[in-house]
Amino acid sequence: MKQVEDAEILEKFSVEKTRQEAFNLLLNKYQQKIYWHIRRMVIDHDDTDDLVQDVFIKVWKNLENFRNDSQLYTWIYRIATNESITFLNKKKQKNNTPLDEVSGELSESLIEPSYFNGNDIQLKLQRAILTLPEKQRLIFNMKYFDDMKYEEISQVLGTTVGALKASFHIAVKKIEAFMLNDDISF
Amino acid sequence: MDNKLENNEWMDEAPFLAKLPRTNPFATPPGYFEGLQDQINTSCYLDKFKEEAGESAMSVPEGYFDESRASIFSRIAEEGLKTKVQEDGFTVPEGYFAELNSRIMSQVTPETSREESGKIFKLWHSKALKYSTAACVIIISAIGLYLNQQPESSPATTSIQSVKVSTEEQALFDIDEQEILDDMDQGQSQQAANTTASESEMESYILNNYSQNDIASNL
Numbered sequence: 001m002k003q004v005e006d007a008e009i010l011e012k013f014s015v016e017k018t019r020q021e022a023f024n025l026l027l028n029k030y031q032q033k034i035y036w037h038i039r040r041m042v043i044d045h046d047d048t049d050d051l052v053q054d055v056f057i058k059v060w061k062n063l064e065n066f067r068n069d070s071q072l073y074t075w076i077y078r079i080a081t082n083e084s085i086t087f088l089n090k091k092k093q094k095n096n097t098p099l100d101e102v103s104g105e106l107s108e109s110l111i112e113p114s115y116f117n118g119n120d121i122q123l124k125l126q127r128a129i130l131t132l133p134e135k136q137r138l139i140f141n142m143k144y145f146d147d148m149k150y151e152e153i154s155q156v157l158g159t160t161v162g163a164l165k166a167s168f169h170i171a172v173k174k175i176e177a178f179m180l181n182d183d184i185s186f
Numbered sequence: 187m188d189n190k191l192e193n194n195e196w197m198d199e200a201p202f203l204a205k206l207p208r209t210n211p212f213a214t215p216p217g218y219f220e221g222l223q224d225q226i227n228t229s230c231y232l233d234k235f236k237e238e239a240g241e242s243a244m245s246v247p248e249g250y251f252d253e254s255r256a257s258i259f260s261r262i263a264e265e266g267l268k269t270k271v272q273e274d275g276f277t278v279p280e281g282y283f284a285e286l287n288s289r290i291m292s293q294v295t296p297e298t299s300r301e302e303s304g305k306i307f308k309l310w311h312s313k314a315l316k317y318s319t320a321a322c323v324i325i326i327s328a329i330g331l332y333l334n335q336q337p338e339s340s341p342a343t344t345s346i347q348s349v350k351v352s353t354e355e356q357a358l359f360d361i362d363e364q365e366i367l368d369d370m371d372q373g374q375s376q377q378a379a380n381t382t383a384s385e386s387e388m389e390s391y392i393l394n395n396y397s398q399n400d401i402a403s404n405l
Contacts, residue, residue, distance in 0.1 A: 027223045039212055053229045060230040118211025126211065145208065169196060176200035
């Protein structure tokens with residue numbers, strides 16, 4: 001299926017008659033990317049499903065106010081990132097869980113037979129990623145899995161490219177050390 | 187090109203990580219993405235509907251939710267207590283309730299029959315009064331019989347006479363006994379005085395009441 005350009009989507013969305021059509025085109029283009037972006041952060045499919053819907057409802061409500069000062073998908077990514085971080089913060093507050101223990105809880109949800117098909121290495125990698133702080137985890141995921149450029153990540157997170165590079169390099173070293181640690185096994 | 191350079195930098199620093207295949211270990215339910223679009227459209231529609239419909243027109247009384255929460259907690263505590271303490275600990279003697287019904291009924295039944303027959307007023311408040319009254323009646327009756335030894339008459343006159351006798355008896359009962367005896371002595375003396383008659387009166391009586399044959403036979 002030919003990907004529709006963001007400009008066309010925005011143009012059609014501006015006209016009330018074609019608004020629904022534009023939104024469907026937008027969903028076709030970005031729903032899976034946004035889904036996996038959120039899923040790598042919150043791990044659980046059901047939580048991800050709720051957040052995906054929240055994100056696209058916000059997109060629907062605010063797209064007419066989009067000012068083109070960034071790309072459409074980075075704007076959607078930003079909404080998804082903020083929703084994920086808000087969700088994780090709420091989870092910490094709700095369970096009165098310390099910061100470092102939330103990752104432990106997410107790590108436990110990897111073991112549950114809830115849509116995880118990876119082997120031991122992949123499981124270990126996911127656990128390694130969960131040891132990173134939230135923002136660093138985001139940076140690593142967007143760079144490593146989504147192959148996004150630092151400029152695009154900068155637009156999503158509102159962080160400078162230099163800081164992003166530094167953060168990503170630190171993240172890579174941590175994960176490498178975790179993966180090479182034979183004492184950690186599952 | 188720039189991205190390749192960016193990636194090469196970290197790959198040199200983490201060769202093990204660089205070798206790992208970038209496969210996605212996460213899965214989704216079957217047909218999830220096929221239905222996701224419709225799901226999102228529905229969510230958007232409902233969200234818009236909520237905004238247009240505004241807040242619910244329904245309201246609750248003031249302080250309802252606070253009271254509701256308190257009553258919920260008390261219900262929970264109550265049920266928790268009931269599960270822990272099923273009985274109040276009080277006991278009764280064996281067979282108590284089986285006998286109770288009959289005991290109550292036995293106490294209740296006499297009063298109910300008295301109530302049905304109507305109110306009863308006691309004539310004599312004590313037994314002594316009752317017996318003394320009976321004794322007086324007997325005495326008066328005896329005196330009356332003694333003083334009034336008269337032949338039998340018709341029932342009507344008998345009843346009148348009996349009433350007269352009873353009133354006379356009551357009068358006699360009121361009179362002192364010594365007076366009665368004095369009166370009786372006087373009557374006897376008068377009677378003795380009244381029984382003396384003259385010879386001429388006797389002669390005329392005999393001639394008037396008896397025949398010559400009777401007189402001759404007696405002579």
